[in-house]
Amino acid sequence: MNHRNSEAKEVYDWDYLVQPQRVHRLVYTDIGIFQEEMMRIFGGTWVYLAHESEIPQPNDFKTSQLGHRPIIILRDRQGKIRALFNRCSHRGATVCREARGCKTSFTCPYHGWTYSNTGQLKGVPWAKGYGADFQHSEFNLGQIPRVDSYRGFIFGTLNCAAPDLLTYLGRAKDLLDQWIDRFPNAKITVQSSAHKMIYQANWKFSYDNAADGYHVAFSHRSLLAVANRGESAKDMQYFTHNPDEEPMYVQYLGHGHMFIDQRPSYTKKPGAYWQQQRPQPGREAYEAKIREQWGEQADYWLDLSVGSQMNLTIFPNLLIMGNQIQVIEPLAVDRTQVTIYATTISGVPDEVNVLRMRTQEDFPSFGIPDDMVNFTECHRGLSIPELEWVAINRGVGMSDRHHLDEDGVLTGPVTDELAIRGYYQEWKRLMTANLELTAQT
Structure with a gap:
C-alpha cells in the first residue's frame, strides 16, 4: 500500500483503506487523502x-x-x-x-x-x-x-459528467420535500446570524455522527438530564431505554445520503410534533400566548415552531436537523467548521418564529459541543499508528434487522452503522473515479 500527498501522483490502495466493515485511520488523518477529498469529493459531486x-x-x-x-x-x-x-x-x-x-x-x-x-x-x-x-x-x-x-437549496459541481441534481438527490429529495412541506404555502428563510463552531478533527466525523443513533444515550447525558427535569417520554427520551426496541430507524438512501427518522409518525395531525418536543426554558409565555390567541388551532402553530425530528444528510456537506440547516466546512485534515443556520417561516404568528429561535439555541448550545468533544478525541485517538482500524460493523450479518426496498434504500435499527457503511462506498467510488473537473470562464 502506498500513501501519498495528492501532488505526488502516487496511488492509494482504496480497497484496503475502505473495507466493508472497517476503514483505515488514514482516511481521517492523512493530509494527502484530505487534499484529494477537496479535489474529488468537493469537486466531483453536487455540493x-x-x-x-x-x-x-x-x-x-x-x-x-x-x-x-x-x-x-x-x-x-x-x-x-x-x-x-x-x-x-x-x-x-x-x-x-x-x-x-x-x-x-x-x-x-x-x-x-x-x-x-x-x-x-x-x-x-x-x-x-x-x-x-x-x-x-x-x-x-x-x-x-x-x-x-431545488426548492431553494443551491448546489454546484465541477464535474460535467455528474448526473443532474434531481437524480443525485434521489430519495433524499422526497424527504427534503417532507421537511419543507411541514410549512404549507410558507416561505422558508435562512437567517444570517448563524452559529459557527470549529473543532480539531476531520470533517467526516460530523458526517458519520449525523446518522449515528448509537451515541446519544452516552454522549448527551446532560441534555437528557435537563429534559428529564421537565417531562419524560419527550424528544430524545427513547435513548434512555434500548433504542433498538423503539420504532425509530436509520436509512442509507444512496449517493452517500443518510436519514434518521425520530418522528412519532409521519403525520400532519396537529400536535404530533409539539407533543414530542422536550421542554425548553422560556417557551411557556409564548406557548400561552399562542394558545390564548388561536385556541383549537394552537397545536398546528406550535408544531411549526418545534424541530422536525428528522436528521437528513445530503452528501457531502449538508445536514438538515430539526429546523436547522448545518453545513460542514473542512478547513484542514484536523480542523473543521460547522455552521448552523436557523430558519424562520412566513405567514405565521411572530411567536412561532420566536420559538424557532429558542429551538436554535437549544441543541447547538447543549448537544453539538458534546459531539465536537467526541470528534476531537476520536481524531486524537487515531494518531496512534499501531492501531489502524475504525470499526463500522454494527449490524453486519444480521439481515433480519434490515430491509432493502425496490429503490435500493436500506433500513435498519437506529443504532446500526449501515448508513455509514453505505456512504463510505460512495466516498470510495468518487476517490477512485475517472473524474474530469473543469471551471467555466
Missing part, C-alpha cells in the same frame, strides 16, 4: 452552496467555500444564480473579502482589476501597459460550471 433566501435580490451575494476553493454565490443583474471563484485572474488575490452584500461588480483590492457580477473582466488600470493583443475575455473570473437549485 450544497447556499439557500436562495440568503441572496433574495439581483446583485445579492455571499462568500463561501467549495472544499478549499473560495467562491462567491450570487444573483447577477438579471437574477441568475452563479457561483464565481473568488480569485483574481491577474495575480490570484481574492476579489471579494466581505461575507455578504449587494454589488454589481467586484474590484480586486490588490491591483484594481474590476469584474462584473457575471464574471466578466470590465476594467484594468492603465491597460495600455499590456499591449494591443491583451484580450479582456481571456481573464474573466472562473465559475462553477454547473449550478442548480
Whole structure:
C-alpha cells in the first residue's frame, strides 16, 4: 500500500483503506487523502452552496467555500444564480473579502482589476501597459460550471459528467420535500446570524455522527438530564431505554445520503410534533400566548415552531436537523467548521418564529459541543499508528434487522452503522473515479 500527498501522483490502495466493515485511520488523518477529498469529493459531486433566501435580490451575494476553493454565490443583474471563484485572474488575490452584500461588480483590492457580477473582466488600470493583443475575455473570473437549485437549496459541481441534481438527490429529495412541506404555502428563510463552531478533527466525523443513533444515550447525558427535569417520554427520551426496541430507524438512501427518522409518525395531525418536543426554558409565555390567541388551532402553530425530528444528510456537506440547516466546512485534515443556520417561516404568528429561535439555541448550545468533544478525541485517538482500524460493523450479518426496498434504500435499527457503511462506498467510488473537473470562464 502506498500513501501519498495528492501532488505526488502516487496511488492509494482504496480497497484496503475502505473495507466493508472497517476503514483505515488514514482516511481521517492523512493530509494527502484530505487534499484529494477537496479535489474529488468537493469537486466531483453536487455540493450544497447556499439557500436562495440568503441572496433574495439581483446583485445579492455571499462568500463561501467549495472544499478549499473560495467562491462567491450570487444573483447577477438579471437574477441568475452563479457561483464565481473568488480569485483574481491577474495575480490570484481574492476579489471579494466581505461575507455578504449587494454589488454589481467586484474590484480586486490588490491591483484594481474590476469584474462584473457575471464574471466578466470590465476594467484594468492603465491597460495600455499590456499591449494591443491583451484580450479582456481571456481573464474573466472562473465559475462553477454547473449550478442548480431545488426548492431553494443551491448546489454546484465541477464535474460535467455528474448526473443532474434531481437524480443525485434521489430519495433524499422526497424527504427534503417532507421537511419543507411541514410549512404549507410558507416561505422558508435562512437567517444570517448563524452559529459557527470549529473543532480539531476531520470533517467526516460530523458526517458519520449525523446518522449515528448509537451515541446519544452516552454522549448527551446532560441534555437528557435537563429534559428529564421537565417531562419524560419527550424528544430524545427513547435513548434512555434500548433504542433498538423503539420504532425509530436509520436509512442509507444512496449517493452517500443518510436519514434518521425520530418522528412519532409521519403525520400532519396537529400536535404530533409539539407533543414530542422536550421542554425548553422560556417557551411557556409564548406557548400561552399562542394558545390564548388561536385556541383549537394552537397545536398546528406550535408544531411549526418545534424541530422536525428528522436528521437528513445530503452528501457531502449538508445536514438538515430539526429546523436547522448545518453545513460542514473542512478547513484542514484536523480542523473543521460547522455552521448552523436557523430558519424562520412566513405567514405565521411572530411567536412561532420566536420559538424557532429558542429551538436554535437549544441543541447547538447543549448537544453539538458534546459531539465536537467526541470528534476531537476520536481524531486524537487515531494518531496512534499501531492501531489502524475504525470499526463500522454494527449490524453486519444480521439481515433480519434490515430491509432493502425496490429503490435500493436500506433500513435498519437506529443504532446500526449501515448508513455509514453505505456512504463510505460512495466516498470510495468518487476517490477512485475517472473524474474530469473543469471551471467555466
